[in-house]
Structures are given as structure tokens and as C-alpha cells.
Amino acid sequence: MAVRLILRRNEYEIKAGMTLRDALQKIDVQPEAVLATRAGEMITDDEILRDGETIKLIEVISGG
Amino acid sequence: MKCRKCSAKAVINMRQHKLALCKSHYLDWIPEQTQRFIDKYKMFTHDDNILVAVSGGKDSLALWDILVRLGYRTAGLYIGLGIDGGISYSDESQRLAKKFAQSCNLHLISVGFPEEYGSTIPEIAKLTMRGRGKPCSVCGMSRRHIMNRVAREEEFDVLVTGHNLDDEAAVLFGNTINWQGGYLLRQQPVLEANHPGLVKKAKPLCRFYEREMAAYTILRDIEYVYDECPYSVGAKSIYYKELLNKLETDRPGAKLNFYLSFLRAKKEGLFSSSTDQKPMELNTCNNCGQPTSVPGECAFCRMLVSIAD
Numbered sequence: 001m002a003v004r005l006i007l008r009r010n011e012y013e014i015k016a017g018m019t020l021r022d023a024l025q026k027i028d029v030q031p032e033a034v035l036a037t038r039a040g041e042m043i044t045d046d047e048i049l050r051d052g053e054t055i056k057l058i059e060v061i062s063g064g
Numbered sequence: 065m066k067c068r069k070c071s072a073k074a075v076i077n078m079r080q081h082k083l084a085l086c087k088s089h090y091l092d093w094i095p096e097q098t099q100r101f102i103d104k105y106k107m108f109t110h111d112d113n114i115l116v117a118v119s120g121g122k123d124s125l126a127l128w129d130i131l132v133r134l135g136y137r138t139a140g141l142y143i144g145l146g147i148d149g150g151i152s153y154s155d156e157s158q159r160l161a162k163k164f165a166q167s168c169n170l171h172l173i174s175v176g177f178p179e180e181y182g183s184t185i186p187e188i189a190k191l192t193m194r195g196r197g198k199p200c201s202v203c204g205m206s207r208r209h210i211m212n213r214v215a216r217e218e219e220f221d222v223l224v225t226g227h228n229l230d231d232e233a234a235v236l237f238g239n240t241i242n243w244q245g246g247y248l249l250r251q252q253p254v255l256e257a258n259h260p261g262l263v264k265k266a267k268p269l270c271r272f273y274e275r276e277m278a279a280y281t282i283l284r285d286i287e288y289v290y291d292e293c294p295y296s297v298g299a300k301s302i303y304y305k306e307l308l309n310k311l312e313t314d315r316p317g318a319k320l321n322f323y324l325s326f327l328r329a330k331k332e333g334l335f336s337s338s339t340d341q342k343p344m345e346l347n348t349c350n351n352c353g354q355p356t357s358v359p360g361e362c363a364f365c366r367m368l369v370s371i372a373d
Binding site for chain 1 (some may be wrong): 299305
């Protein structure tokens with residue numbers, strides 16, 4: 001089993017057991033540019049990602 | 065990670081402050097800090113009538129919510145730009161601004177660009193030379209004009225916008241790499257009404273990271289427009305924010321320090337009038353009475369005349 005990270009229309013699969021921060025680095029997403037939720041609850045980036053779970057990433061950068 | 069104040073599970077870690085907080089303490093901390101910034105920069109008081117520029121995005125809705133929680137007298141201003149982009153962008157923005165105002169029983173003033181001026185912002189942009197086909201320049205100028213006009217007409221004491229630290233740092237970065245002395249002189253948390261026809265403007269969120277404002281709206285359960293403006297794709301401001309966030313990831317606090325040390329340097333006279341970059345001289349528009357950098361009619365009035373021809 002793996003962890004699913006969802007960022008807008010993109011989905012990434014990551015090995016369970018690493019921190020959110022490491023997972024973001026792995027998929028080349030800046031930690032400063034997103035918030036992460038697990039089952040609707042916001043989590044900090046030291047959280048260990050668990051087998052089978054889905055983490056929703058919310059982009060926070062806007063502009064124009 | 066645990067909350068610094070109560071040891072409950074933290075929902076956010078602000079590395080630049082070495083501060084992790086739980087939901088409850090975070091939702092207390094944001095208004096407390098906002099009040100501190102309002103006081104520090106002498107933005108306004110509880111006696112003032114405040115017009116909040118509301119786009120339907122996270123920052124402006126968060127700002128309105130915070131000011132209401134702090135007990136300020138506010139009304140919102142929504143400007144409909146007529147941007148669709150295949151996602152009904154303006155309609156959705158307006159729906160969410162209205163939804164927030166109604167849910168909190170707040171007064172929202174709506175100005176529709178197509179209704180008031182006969183065309184949408186993208187349509188007007190196509191008819192002008194300004195912005196080389198992209199509507200962002202026309203949009204920014206028009207919004208500034210309308211915000212100032214409504215604030216004057218409705219006799220508000222101050223106009224507030226939801227600019228956050230990432231917005232400010234990106235503007236500062238752009239102006240610095242191009243050495244735009246005039247713009248650097250004008251960039252500050254408060255712009256005083258120092259010319260007839262000009263309303264005082266303030267940015268109470270200017271020291272919060274964009275990520276913190278998104279966290280606040282999510283934790284307060286405020287629905288906001290998540291989709292970006294269709295015309296912001298490839299915007300320089302977003303590129304600058306990405307560059308600054310890369311720096312921030314490696315050096316927590318870099319963005320905050322960049323902005324605050326700029327304000328400090330300015331206060332200490334680094335950008336004093338003894339340099340050759342003087343603040344822009346303002347004139348009064350012959351047509352609408354709003355300030356303009358050139359004598360005669362302001363850019364907004366000239367634009368309206370040019371598209372009518």
C-alpha cells in the first residue's frame with residue numbers, strides 16, 4: 001500500500017512511513033506553497049504518512 | 065507536533081516564528097496579531113468606517129472576518145469584472161463574497177463593471193493598448209479607481225485590502241530587481257490620504273504569510289474562490305512568490321526579514337527624499353476629481369474615452 005497525495009488534478013503515490021515534508025520534497029512541491037489535510041483536518045509537515053491514506057494538498061499561492 | 069500554548073495537536077507550524085499552534089489558539093492568535101499591526105502602523109481605530117475590498121478570495125474574506133471579530137465597523141466592496149475564462153470566475157467570486165456577507169449579516173456594496181461601464185474588463189483590454197492584450201493592467205488600474213471612488217462617495221475613512229506578506233514581498237522583489245525607486249518609496253502598510261480625492265489605504269494582513277491566511281479561512285470554514293483568475297497564468301508576481309518560497313524553505317523567515325528590513329531601512333532614511341528618486345507628484349483629474357500622475361484626465365477616464373471612440 002502507498003500514500004496518495006492529491007494536488008488539484010494531480011495525484012501522486014508515495015511510500016508510507018515518511019514525513020509529509022519529505023513527501024513534498026519527493027514530488028517537488030514547495031512546503032511553503034501548500035497546506036495539507038488528512039480526513040479534513042490540517043496537519044503539520046512533521047506528520048508521518050500512513051499506509052493507504054489520502055492527503056489533500058491545498059495550494060495557497062495566488063496572484064496576478 | 066504540539067501547540068506551544070496548550071500541548072494539543074498543532075495544525076500549523078510557522079517556522080519563521082518557531083511557533084506551532086492548535087486550531088483554537090491559531091484562531092485567537094491571528095486577530096491578536098492583526099490588532100497589533102493595525103496599532104503599530106496606525107491604520108485605523110474603532111471610530112473609523114472601514115471599506116474592505118472583497119474579491120471572494122481567501123485573503124480579503126479572512127481580512128473581513130478578522131476585522132468583524134475585532135469589533136470594527138466595516139462594509140465590503142465587491143467589484144464584478146466580468147471575467148469568465150471557462151470557469152465563471154467573476155460569478156463564482158461574487159457568489160462567495162455575497163455568501164460570506166449574508167452569513168455574517170454584513171453590508172456588501174457591489175459594483176459591476178459591465179453594468180456600469182458597458183463592457184467587461186477583458187473586452188475593454190482588447191480595445192486599449194494598455195497591457196498588450198492581457199487584461200491585468202486594465203484590471204488593476206480600474207479596480208484602484210473604483211475602490212477609491214466608492215470609498216469617497218460613501219464617505220469611508222479608510223479602504224483596506226487583503227494584501228499579505230507574500231504579495232508585498234513579491235512586489236518588493238520586482239521593484240528591487242528593477243530599481244523602481246518611486247514604487248519602493250510608496251510601498252508601505254499604510255498610504256495616507258495626502259492628496260485631495262485620495263482615500264487612506266491600509267493593508268492589515270501585510271505581515272502574515274499567504275499560507276497563514278489560507279489556513280485561517282480553512283479553519284474558520286470560510287468558503288473562498290480556490291481557482292486562480294484565468295489571466296494570472298504566467299504572472300510575474302506568482303513567479304516571484306515561487307522564488308521567494310524556495311528561499312523561505314531553505315531559510316525560514318527570509319521573506320519576513322526581506323519585507324521588515326525594507327520597512328526598517330526606509331524608516332531609517334535609506335530611501336529619503338535626498339536621493340534622486342522622489343515620490344510621484346499628484347494632480348487632480350479634470351473629469352472625475354481623482355488623483356492622477358499626469359495633468360489633465362486620469363488614466364481611467366482617458367481609457368473610457370478611448371474605448372468610446
